Amino acid sequence: MIVVRSPLRISFGGGGTDLPAYYERFGGMVVSAAITPACHVTLTPYAGTGVMLQSRDFGMAVTVPSRRPVVIREPLPLPRAVLSWFDERGLFPDGVRIAMRADVPPGSGLGSSSAMTVALVSAIASHVCLPLTPRMAAEIACEIEIDLLDRPIGRQDQYASALGGLNTITFSPDGVVVTPVAVPPSTRQALQGHLLLVSTRRTRDSATVLGAQRAASGSDGEVTRRLHRIKELAAAMAAALLAGDLPEFGALLHEGWQLKRGLAQGVSSTEIDRWYQIARERGAYGGKIAGAGGGGFFLFCVPPDRRQDVTMGLCGAGLAPLPFAFDDQGCTVHDDALAAGGRSRSRFTTKGAAHETADFRSSRGIAAVHAAGLLGRSR
16 A cells, blocks of 8 residues: 655745746746645555546546556546556556545645645656656656646646745746745744634636636736736745744735736635735734635734634634644655565655755756656657
C-alpha cells in the first residue's frame, strides 16, 4: 500500500502574476503557505487489469483499461490525465486501485486540484520506481494541469503543495524559484493566531474566472496595471512578515483584495462584498477570497482580541470556520513495501521548501529525468 498526503495552500498575495500571460512578460511573484487540510491518495493492488479510480469527493469509481492509450475525458479527467502522462512514458501502473479524497470540497479555492495532482503523481511514481524530488513532482503536475488538461491556471499551487512551508515563489520564462520566508517562530505563531479561514459554502470553477483574467492580461492595460501593483504588494507582504508587522500585513491584504476584485468579472459579488464588510466592521485588518475568487474560502487577518467577534458575525451570515495550521512537510509518501524492505527500488522523500530553494530547471535530478525523456514529451 502507498499512502500519499499533499497539503492545500493559502495564497496571501501575488495571485494572478503566476499566469504565463503575465509572468512571461513581466515576471511574477506570490507569497503563500501550505496548510494542514490536504488531499489524500491511497494506491493498493487490484485483482484485475487496468486501474480502478475511486473518488470519494465525486462519489464515483471508474476503471481505466490497460493496453490501450488513456483517453482524457469525463468522468474524473484529472486522474485520467495523470495516468496518461505515465502511460505515454511506458509507466502505466497496471493492476492497482487508486482511491482519492480531499479535506475540502472541489472548487474551494485552496488549490485542491493541484494538490490532488501532486499526490497522484507522487503515488504512481513511487509505485513504478520513478525517483522524483518534490520539485519534479510539482513540475510534472504543472505539465499535466496546464498542458494536458489545458486549464488556464498558474503554477503556484503545485509548488506550494509539493514543497510545503511559508514561501515566496517567483515565476519567469527561465523557471520557478521557491524561497522560504524566514520568520522567527514567534512571528509565525502570531501570524497563525491572526488568520481566520472561513468557508463561504459556495464552490466555483476557477477556470472560468482565470480564463477571463488570462485573456485580459494580454490585452487590457488596466488589468496589467493592477497585476503590477499586486506583485508589488506581494513583496511588501513578505517584508511585513519579516518585520513582524501584522497590522501592516493585514492592510496589504486589504489593498490586494481591492485590486483583485477588478481583475475579472466573477471574482467578487454583492454577497461576497457584504461578508467582507461584516468582517471589516468587526475589526478585521483585511482579507481576500482564496484562489481565483467567486466563492470557496475567505481568508481574514484579524487581531486576536477581535477574532471572536469577527467569527460570530461571519457565522451569523452563514459562513463556517475551517481550523488549520501551517504545513512544512509538503507532499509525503509512505510505501508499506519499502518500509518492510520488500521491494528494492528508488523512491523520493519530500523535505520541504527549506531544502529546495534552487531554480527547478537547474537541478541535477530533473536534468536526469529530462535526459530519460520523461518530462516535456509532446502528446
